[in-house]
Amino acid sequence: MKTENENILKGIGAAPGIAVAKAFLYKKEKEEIADELVSDVEEALANLDIALEKSKKELRKIFSLAVDKLGEKRAAIFEAQIMILDDPILVTAIKERINKEKRIPEFIVNDEISKYTNLMNLSHEAFMKERSHDIEDIKNRIIRNLKKKKWKSRITSDVVVVTTTVSPSDTILFSRVNVKGYVTDFGGLTSHAAIVARSLNIPAVVGLHEATNRIKDGDLIIIDGFRGEVIINPDEEQHKIYDKKIERLHKQDVELDLMHGLQAETTDGREIQLLANLELTDEIEVILQSGAKGIGLVRTEQLFEEYEAFPDEEEQYNVYKIIAERIYPESVIIRSFDIGGDKVLPVDLKEPNPFLGWRGIRLMLDNPKMLKTQIRAILRASSHKNVKFMLPMIASICEVRSTKEIINECKAELKKEGKHFDNHMDVGIMIEVPSAAVLIKDFAEEVDFVSIGTNDLIQYLLAVDRGNEIVSSIYQEFHPSVVRTLNNIIQEGKKAKILVSMCGEMAADPVAVPLLVGFGIKSLSVSSSAIPLIKKVIRSLSYKELQPLVDECLALKTEKEINELLHKFYNSKLVNKIKNLYEA
């Protein structure tokens, strides 16, 4: 008998698909700064200039957004940090040493700046230790930017990225090359690696704990996003098994392509508007091929990561315009920047609880100039009347009203400037804060549509940090409070005759979709890779026949019972109709 294969790692399958490729180990933790020599001094000096310039832009971006929140003392430190990047004595000393010693810039930067921090640490004054930390901060920023440049040049195409976690800025690093999959030590279904992988239609396995220890750079690995498994240097038998699976997947892809022209319609004729979420701007072509009936969510914060400085009106307009034109005559919902304080504030000022902090509309309303820039760009892209604007993290009616005032200001300005826009552009909100779910009736009078963001709504409703593995098991889609809240939002939306959509992960869960369709949801927005599957699920359902299931779910008191009931339904009514789609 064969024992459990030792070259298999088990984790969570976060994005479906199978890939066989070489591993690219992406280590981000602070490495030793090696004392290496450079072969090309000119190139090293140029890289230093680029890193200094990039650091300056980053700091200015943070500074411009957060200046009111920093306090005078921190603001001064920020300014001093920016000045350090221009310090003629320091920069000249670093450059002279690179020229003379021909060592890598990281080493010289570290060595040169450490001279100053060492001096500061000699002092017995507490404030000098603090100051030394600030200098340390700027040093690490320069070194990080020097290294990033190196990483960029090292990443080759057609690899599976193996790393601890994937941050939004890491995905920018990888989006330019043809990454075959993501394997991470940490994270769950809603981690950034998972979301991006699903949107790019590549497999991801997360939460493997020891992937970066077990997998070596260049190892051949099989990543199975269905089973949540990673096989390191597969043997012949394993290769054979997966060759067959991949072949079967190709056949399914062909079958799914046939769904392209079909409506997402129940057997009793209820059409569900099936939309796609857009994560990365390059994704628009994939969405057009997927058969989506429009775009239900554009996460504009990705732009914030892509550009070093805050993207100006023209830059944003060009991006939004292309999306709106390409998706025409269907519509696109563009969501305002959903950035959090954790992305904007300097490390030492980070909020202890960023999910309950300065993020979404709160940050935007505190930065009216930035909000205006975005609204103007979106309005200008709306001239074909197929653009809608959505606000994230809304908790109070006054946030909607304040934003609408700004929208009206922008409209008046654009009118004066003679620029075209849709004067009746729909404005909607994300329902992701429980207070907005409670006040849904009142919000429905203020806005043209709502979109339920299940990831955050569940996390806030159940007070569970979805990124915290210790409690992630009590992050439950089918908790009775979640199920009833969703139903309430959908019913109130119906009464008020406004569109209720859903753009969270739940919308792409084939087990949850029968419940949502049964509630009467009109629109679902999912990653483009999930569209054929969800379409097939919808086409297998009868709205009328779903009603007993809905009533029972609303009456049950525990998550376990609801979960079991929905799985029973899925296994008995759906699984054979969509078989082979998920289980390869």
Added chain:
Amino acid sequence: MIERKLTIINNAGLHTRPAATIVKLASKYKCDFFLNKDGFHINGKSIIGVMTLAAEKGSEITLIFDGEDEEPASREIIDYFQRGFDEL
């Protein structure tokens, strides 16, 4: 060359904001500008250098100006010290 010994008179001492201001003022002039304190000889046009000085209230610093426009440079910077970095 102009040399001048001064005492820090504001409560917070030579903290980050005045350090930045001193460097900005000094950068306007062509002359060399150094700060001497406890045997440390610091280039006053280098923000990172000036920040290494732990100069609390009551400590003494010698300013040295050397170059063609040392006259106006010393006047402006010494005045800034004497105003207690505008924090009195």
